[in-house]
Amino acid sequence: RKExxxxxxxxxxPEGATVAFNCTYSNSASQSFFWYRQDCRKEPKLxxxxxxxxxxxxxxxxxxxxxxxxxxxxxRDSKLSDSAxxxxxxPGGSYIPTFGRGTSxxxxx
Amino acid sequence: xxxxxxxxKFQVLKTGQSMTLQCAQxxxxxxxxxxRQDPGMGLRLIYYSASEGTTDKGEVxxxxxxxRLNKREFSLRLESAAPSQTSVYFxxxxxxTLVSNEQxxxxxxxxxxx
Numbered sequence: 001r002k003e004x005x006x007x008x009x010x011x012x013x014p015e016g017a018t019v020a021f022n023c024t025y026s027n028s029a030s031q032s033f034f035w036y037r038q039d040c041r042k043e044p045k046l047x048x049x050x051x052x053x054x055x056x057x058x059x060x061x062x063x064x065x066x067x068x069x070x071x072x073x074x075x076r077d078s079k080l081s082d083s084a085x086x087x088x089x090x091p092g093g094s095y096i097p098t099f100g101r102g103t104s105x106x107x108x109x
Numbered sequence: 110x111x112x113x114x115x116x117x118k119f120q121v122l123k124t125g126q127s128m129t130l131q132c133a134q135x136x137x138x139x140x141x142x143x144x145r146q147d148p149g150m151g152l153r154l155i156y157y158s159a160s161e162g163t164t165d166k167g168e169v170x171x172x173x174x175x176x177r178l179n180k181r182e183f184s185l186r187l188e189s190a191a192p193s194q195t196s197v198y199f200x201x202x203x204x205x206t207l208v209s210n211e212q213x214x215x216x217x218x219x220x221x222x223x
Contacts, residue, residue, distance in 0.1 A: 008149070034211070042216070042217075043199055043214035043215060043216055043217055044152070044199075044212075044214050045214070046211045046212070049211070087151065087152070089212075096154055096157065096167060096168075097142075097154070097212065098154075098168075099144075099151050099152040099153075100151060101149065101150065101151035102151055
């Protein structure tokens with residue numbers, strides 16, 4: 001199993017839809033997790049941190065399932081501006097941050 | 110605050126040429142990182158520096174060297190560029206320990222090796 005796995009998508013959804021992405025990880029000792037957003041040809045920027053069971057920020061909810069070793073990102077009421085690639089980050093071997101390959105989201109009118 | 114700055118923004122090299130990518134942060138962060146991003150591969154860690162004076166290999170260090178010049182600056186050197194090193198290079202920094210803190214990224218350097 002790869003250290004961090006994400007469905008690359010793209011997820012193509014209409015405005016207003018609810019969409020969810022998952023990210024599975026293999027290092028069961030991982031304690032802190034992150035979701036980053038990356039716009040085309042730009043640098044990644046932190047979207048949310050997930051330290052315990054979950055975190056909510058407006059339309060965005062991140063959850064952690066330690067038993068099944070995955071984190072999820074839920075986006076409610078999708079906006080056109082949510083179109084981007086979403087990267088999950090998990091501590092890998094030697095606690096080095098390991099990025100997933102990203103999930104592409106396209107929100108259309 | 111400028112955050113994390115990288116120079117140059119774009120570079121074209123011929124096979125065998127050398128160059129140094131520069132990175133600086135003004136947030137007084139302890140940890141700094143160099144990543145490369147290729148289509149379909151996500152971000153892969155080349156080298157990192159957990160604190161001033163230390164550097165360690167990441168996932169893909171071959172063909173690269175780094176220098177943590179001081180707390181602010183972390184440079185990446187390609188001694189003999191190869192076409193396989195064509196990529197977008199991102200520098201990042203974070204406060205505190207390696208994995209428990211948000212990473213702040215620079216705008217990237219787009220490198221093409223012919």
